[in-house]
Amino acid sequence: MRAILLWALCGFLALSAQPQTANLGHQSWSTENGLPQSSVHQIFQSFDGYIWLATEGGAARFDGLNFKIFNQETDPTVFTSNDICCFAQNAPDSLWIGTASGLLQYGPQGLRRYTTADGLPSSTIYALAATDDASLLVLTREGLSQLDLRTNRFSLLNLPHPSTLTQGTDGNVWITSPSGLSQYQHGRFIPVPVSPALPPEPIESLAVQPDHTLWLRTHTTLIQQRDGRQHLWTAGRELPGTRIEAFLPDSRNTLWIGTNKGLVALDAANPQSLPQPIPALNASSVLSLFEDRERNLWVGTESTGLHILRRQNFHSLPDLADLAVNTIVQTTDGALYAGTNGDGLYRYQFGKLKHISTHDGLASDIILSLTPGPDGTLWIGTPDGLNHLADSHIKTYTSADGLPDDLIRSLLLGADGSLWIGTRRGLAHLQNGHFTVLTTSNGLRSDLIGALLQSANQDLWIATLDGLSRLHNGAITTYTTADGLSGNIITALLEDVGGALWIGTKGNGLTQHTAKGFTSLQRPDLPQEINSILEDGVGYLWIGSNRGITRVAPSELNVCGSSPQCALHINSYGLADGMPTEETSANGHPAAWQTTNNLLWFATRKGVAIVDPGHLQQNKLPPPVILERVLIDDTPLDLSPSTKIIAPGHNHYAFEFAGLSYSAPSLVRYRYLLEGFDKEWSQPSTRRSATYTNLPPGRYRFHVQAANNDGVWNETGAAIRFYVRPPFYRTLWFVLSALAIIAALAFLFYRLRVRRLRSQFDAVLAERNRMAREIHDTLAQSFVGVSVQLEIVSQLLTHSQLPAANQQLDRTRDYVREGLAEARRSIWDIRAITAQNTLPTRLTQIVEQSRSENLPTQLNIGGTYRPLSSTVESEVLRIAQESLTNAQRHAQATHITLDLRYHSNRLTLTITDDGRGFNPSDTTLPAQGHFGLQGMRERATQINATLTIKSAPETGTTITLDVPIPATKGMPTHG
Known part of the structure; x- marks a missing residue:
C-alpha cells in the first residue's frame, strides 16, 4: 500500500513539475499572409517594438498584422542577396542586418551596405552582436571582425577560429572557439571556465541564464551546466527528430527545444522533467525561437513559416467545441450542465462528460433554460415543455399541466423552493404542485419573459421585451426608458455583492439600479448587445456579448458613468485569449455561470469559454506606438522629429499608426488628438488610421496613443508636428500690405475728396468774386452813370433848361438799357464774340x-x-x-x-x-x-x-x- 502511495506521489510531483503548455494559443503566418519566404532563420525585436524576421527571401518587419518586406525587389541597389541570417541593434535609430553578401545598416536615411571594400573580412556573415563599447561584432566566414561605430572602420579580432557569437538577454556577448568559452567586455575577451569541459562536438549556439546556468547546443545534443553538474538531452532519445535546431530558456523558466521534428517544452529548473510536445507545431522543423517583451513565444520554421504561442486566459472543453451552447448551470452536487441548441444536455463532472437527450426522456434536444434544484436536481426548459431531472429520472410538464406555454425561456428556483418559469405567454409560478400565471393583465408590460433574478430582499426582477418588472409583495411595477433604463429589451440581470442591480439590454448597453434609481451606462467602449453578466470574486464585472467578453470594475463605472471623456480600464477578450468564438450565446438563460471554485463559464456558439479570474495572465506592458506613415494628398511625409512645413492647397491628411502589442494585436485600441484642431481625444477604437480634410492654415501636433488587450495605455504615444502654411493672400505680410494699400487708397481718396471740395470751394469763391466784380463793373457803374445823369437833369431843370434836360433824360435811359444788357450778359455769360x-x-x-x-x-x-x-x-x-x-x-x-x-x-x-x-x-x-x-x-x-x-x-x-x-x-x- 505504501508503495502505491509513493508511486502516486511521485507521479503527482512529476506532473506538477511539467511546464504549463496546455493553455497556449497558436497563430501562424506563411507566404499567403505576406511572409516573403517560409524559412525563418532568426526572430528579433528592435528597440521600437517591431518584430524582424530573417528569411531566405529577404528581411521582414512585422507589426502584428502586416509585413513590410526588404529584399532585392524592394531595393535592388542595396540587396545583392535575399539570404538573411541575423539582426543586431545598439542604437534606436540603427538596425544591423547580416546577409550572405554583406552587412546592411537600416536607419532613418534608409539602407546602407558594407562589403569587403569597406574592410569587412568576408561578405558572408554568420552572426551579429552589439557590444557595450559602441561597436558591432560581426562573425564572418573569414573570422570575427569589429566595426567601430564612431569611425565606421572594421578591424579583424585576434581570436582563432570562433564558432559561435551569441548576445545574451543581459547584453553580454559570448563567443565559443576551440580554445573554450569567452566573454567580450569593453574590447577584451575574458576566458570563462567551463566545468565540465565543452563537448567534443562543435557548439552551434549557447545561452546563459541570470542564475549562471549555461546551455550549450550541438547538432544532436542539448547540454545544461549548472553548479558543476551537467545534464544532456539527445535527439532521437529524449527529444524527437535527429537534430536540434534551436532552443530557448524563457522568462517563465520553461525550456523550449526546437528539432527537425517539432517543438517540445520542459521545466528548465528540473532536468528530470519530461519534454512535452507542442501539438500546434506538429512535426515542423524549428529553426529559431524568440521570446518578446510581452513574453509571447515566436517560432520560426523551415517550411511552415512563422508561429506564435501565447499564454491564454480562456480554455474550453474539446468535446463541446462544435456545439452551440445556450445555457450553463452548476447543481448543488458540483456537476456542470450545458444545454445546447439541438444536441441535448451535457453533464460535466470529474473530467467526464455525459450526454442526455430525448432518448433519456427530455422533451426536446433544444435546451433554452436551466436552474439547479435541491439535492443535485435540475430543472430544464425546452421549446416543448418543462423537465425535472432527479436521480437520472426525468419528469415533463406541459401546458396540459397548467403552463401558459410549452416554450420555456427562463427558470429560477426561489428562496422558498418554488419555481418561477418564464414563457412566451407570461410568467408561471409552480408552488406546491400548482401553477399560477402572471401576464399583462397583472401589470406586466409584455408576456414574453426573459431573464429572472431574485434579489437579496426577495424581490423578483423580471426581464421582458418591453421593460423591466419588479414583483414586490404581490404587486408588479414596470420600468422603461422613461425611468432611466438604457433600453427596453432586457437580456441579462445580476445583483452584485453591494446590492446594485446590473441590467443588460439588447442594443442599448448597460444600466445600473441602486436605491437612487436607474443610471444608464451606455458607452461606446462597452458592449451594446449584452448576453450575460457575471461578477467574479475579485471585484470585476464580466460582460458577455456577440463581440467577445469584457471585464470592467464597477467602481470605475460608478465614477465615469456614461461620460466619454472619462476613460475606463477595460479588458476585452476574444479569440486571441483562447475563446472558441467571440460570439457568446443569446438564446438561453442563464448564458453564464460562476462555479463553486470561482471559475466563470460562458456559453458560446462553439462550446464553452472558461476563465479563472483569480489567475489571469495580465499584459501590463504598454504597447509601443509607431507613426508609420503620414500622407498629404497621398504623398508620404518625412517623419523626422523636426516640424514639417506643408505648402497651402492640400486637402487630405492621413495618419497611419500601429500599436506594437503581439499578445492580441486585433484588440489593440487607439485614440488620437490633432492639437490645434480637435478639442478632445477621439473615442478608442481598433482603427489604425485617422483622416482629416481641409485643415485651415496653422500649427498642429498629431498625437496618438494605444492600449493593449488588457487596457494598459501608452500615454506617451507617438506625435508629429507640422505647420500648414497659409496661401499668400492669408499671410501676415500680404494682410499688412493690403491694409497699407487700403489705407493709402483711403488717404488718396480723402485727398482727392478734399481737393475736389477745395476746388469746388475755390470755384464758388471765384464765382462769388466774379459776380461781385460783375455787379461792381456793370450794375454799380451803370447806377453811377445814371446817378450822374440824373444830377445833371436836376440842375438843368433847376435852370429851366428843358430841352437840355430832355436830352439828358434820353441819355439816362440809354445808360439804363446798357446796364440791363450788361447785367444779362454777366448772369447768362453770353459772350459770343462777333464782329x-x-x-x-x-x-x-x-x-x-x-x-x-x-x-x-x-x-x-x-x-x-x-x-x-x-x-x-x-x-x-x-x-x-x-x-x-x-x-x-x-x-x-x-x-x-x-x-x-x-x-x-x-x-x-x-x-x-x-x-x-x-x-x-x-x-x-x-x-x-x-x-x-x-x-x-x-x-x-x-x-x-x-x-x-x-x-x-x-x-x-x-x-x-x-x-x-x-x-x-x-x-x-x-x-
Whole structure:
C-alpha cells in the first residue's frame, strides 16, 4: 500500500513539475499572409517594438498584422542577396542586418551596405552582436571582425577560429572557439571556465541564464551546466527528430527545444522533467525561437513559416467545441450542465462528460433554460415543455399541466423552493404542485419573459421585451426608458455583492439600479448587445456579448458613468485569449455561470469559454506606438522629429499608426488628438488610421496613443508636428500690405475728396468774386452813370433848361438799357464774340459812354487784331471800365487816355489820367469800401495777365495791363 502511495506521489510531483503548455494559443503566418519566404532563420525585436524576421527571401518587419518586406525587389541597389541570417541593434535609430553578401545598416536615411571594400573580412556573415563599447561584432566566414561605430572602420579580432557569437538577454556577448568559452567586455575577451569541459562536438549556439546556468547546443545534443553538474538531452532519445535546431530558456523558466521534428517544452529548473510536445507545431522543423517583451513565444520554421504561442486566459472543453451552447448551470452536487441548441444536455463532472437527450426522456434536444434544484436536481426548459431531472429520472410538464406555454425561456428556483418559469405567454409560478400565471393583465408590460433574478430582499426582477418588472409583495411595477433604463429589451440581470442591480439590454448597453434609481451606462467602449453578466470574486464585472467578453470594475463605472471623456480600464477578450468564438450565446438563460471554485463559464456558439479570474495572465506592458506613415494628398511625409512645413492647397491628411502589442494585436485600441484642431481625444477604437480634410492654415501636433488587450495605455504615444502654411493672400505680410494699400487708397481718396471740395470751394469763391466784380463793373457803374445823369437833369431843370434836360433824360435811359444788357450778359455769360462786340468795339462804346465835356477821354487802338477768348476780353474790358470809373469818381482828372495795342504775343492796355493820384501800396482801401483795385488785380490774375499801377499823390495815374496772347496754329506771330 505504501508503495502505491509513493508511486502516486511521485507521479503527482512529476506532473506538477511539467511546464504549463496546455493553455497556449497558436497563430501562424506563411507566404499567403505576406511572409516573403517560409524559412525563418532568426526572430528579433528592435528597440521600437517591431518584430524582424530573417528569411531566405529577404528581411521582414512585422507589426502584428502586416509585413513590410526588404529584399532585392524592394531595393535592388542595396540587396545583392535575399539570404538573411541575423539582426543586431545598439542604437534606436540603427538596425544591423547580416546577409550572405554583406552587412546592411537600416536607419532613418534608409539602407546602407558594407562589403569587403569597406574592410569587412568576408561578405558572408554568420552572426551579429552589439557590444557595450559602441561597436558591432560581426562573425564572418573569414573570422570575427569589429566595426567601430564612431569611425565606421572594421578591424579583424585576434581570436582563432570562433564558432559561435551569441548576445545574451543581459547584453553580454559570448563567443565559443576551440580554445573554450569567452566573454567580450569593453574590447577584451575574458576566458570563462567551463566545468565540465565543452563537448567534443562543435557548439552551434549557447545561452546563459541570470542564475549562471549555461546551455550549450550541438547538432544532436542539448547540454545544461549548472553548479558543476551537467545534464544532456539527445535527439532521437529524449527529444524527437535527429537534430536540434534551436532552443530557448524563457522568462517563465520553461525550456523550449526546437528539432527537425517539432517543438517540445520542459521545466528548465528540473532536468528530470519530461519534454512535452507542442501539438500546434506538429512535426515542423524549428529553426529559431524568440521570446518578446510581452513574453509571447515566436517560432520560426523551415517550411511552415512563422508561429506564435501565447499564454491564454480562456480554455474550453474539446468535446463541446462544435456545439452551440445556450445555457450553463452548476447543481448543488458540483456537476456542470450545458444545454445546447439541438444536441441535448451535457453533464460535466470529474473530467467526464455525459450526454442526455430525448432518448433519456427530455422533451426536446433544444435546451433554452436551466436552474439547479435541491439535492443535485435540475430543472430544464425546452421549446416543448418543462423537465425535472432527479436521480437520472426525468419528469415533463406541459401546458396540459397548467403552463401558459410549452416554450420555456427562463427558470429560477426561489428562496422558498418554488419555481418561477418564464414563457412566451407570461410568467408561471409552480408552488406546491400548482401553477399560477402572471401576464399583462397583472401589470406586466409584455408576456414574453426573459431573464429572472431574485434579489437579496426577495424581490423578483423580471426581464421582458418591453421593460423591466419588479414583483414586490404581490404587486408588479414596470420600468422603461422613461425611468432611466438604457433600453427596453432586457437580456441579462445580476445583483452584485453591494446590492446594485446590473441590467443588460439588447442594443442599448448597460444600466445600473441602486436605491437612487436607474443610471444608464451606455458607452461606446462597452458592449451594446449584452448576453450575460457575471461578477467574479475579485471585484470585476464580466460582460458577455456577440463581440467577445469584457471585464470592467464597477467602481470605475460608478465614477465615469456614461461620460466619454472619462476613460475606463477595460479588458476585452476574444479569440486571441483562447475563446472558441467571440460570439457568446443569446438564446438561453442563464448564458453564464460562476462555479463553486470561482471559475466563470460562458456559453458560446462553439462550446464553452472558461476563465479563472483569480489567475489571469495580465499584459501590463504598454504597447509601443509607431507613426508609420503620414500622407498629404497621398504623398508620404518625412517623419523626422523636426516640424514639417506643408505648402497651402492640400486637402487630405492621413495618419497611419500601429500599436506594437503581439499578445492580441486585433484588440489593440487607439485614440488620437490633432492639437490645434480637435478639442478632445477621439473615442478608442481598433482603427489604425485617422483622416482629416481641409485643415485651415496653422500649427498642429498629431498625437496618438494605444492600449493593449488588457487596457494598459501608452500615454506617451507617438506625435508629429507640422505647420500648414497659409496661401499668400492669408499671410501676415500680404494682410499688412493690403491694409497699407487700403489705407493709402483711403488717404488718396480723402485727398482727392478734399481737393475736389477745395476746388469746388475755390470755384464758388471765384464765382462769388466774379459776380461781385460783375455787379461792381456793370450794375454799380451803370447806377453811377445814371446817378450822374440824373444830377445833371436836376440842375438843368433847376435852370429851366428843358430841352437840355430832355436830352439828358434820353441819355439816362440809354445808360439804363446798357446796364440791363450788361447785367444779362454777366448772369447768362453770353459772350459770343462777333464782329459787332469785339474788344475794340466794346471798349470804344465804354469810352464814348464815359466821355463828357468836363472830362475828355481819348482811345488809341493799334496793332493787328487778334480774337481772344471771351473770358479774357471780358476781363480786359472790366479792368478798363473800372479804371475809367475810378478816374471819373476819385482822380478829379481833366483828361484820360486809353491805349489798346495788339502785339505778336501779347496785348497791352494802358490807361493814363492827369488826376491827383494816390498811393498804390495803401492796404486800407478795402476797409474804406474801395474794392476797385482789388477786383482789377483779381481779374488780371484770372487771365494770367500782369497789372501794373504807377501813381503818386498829385502826379496822376498810369495803369498798364499786359495780357499774353497764346500762339494759335495758322496765326501770324508778328504784325
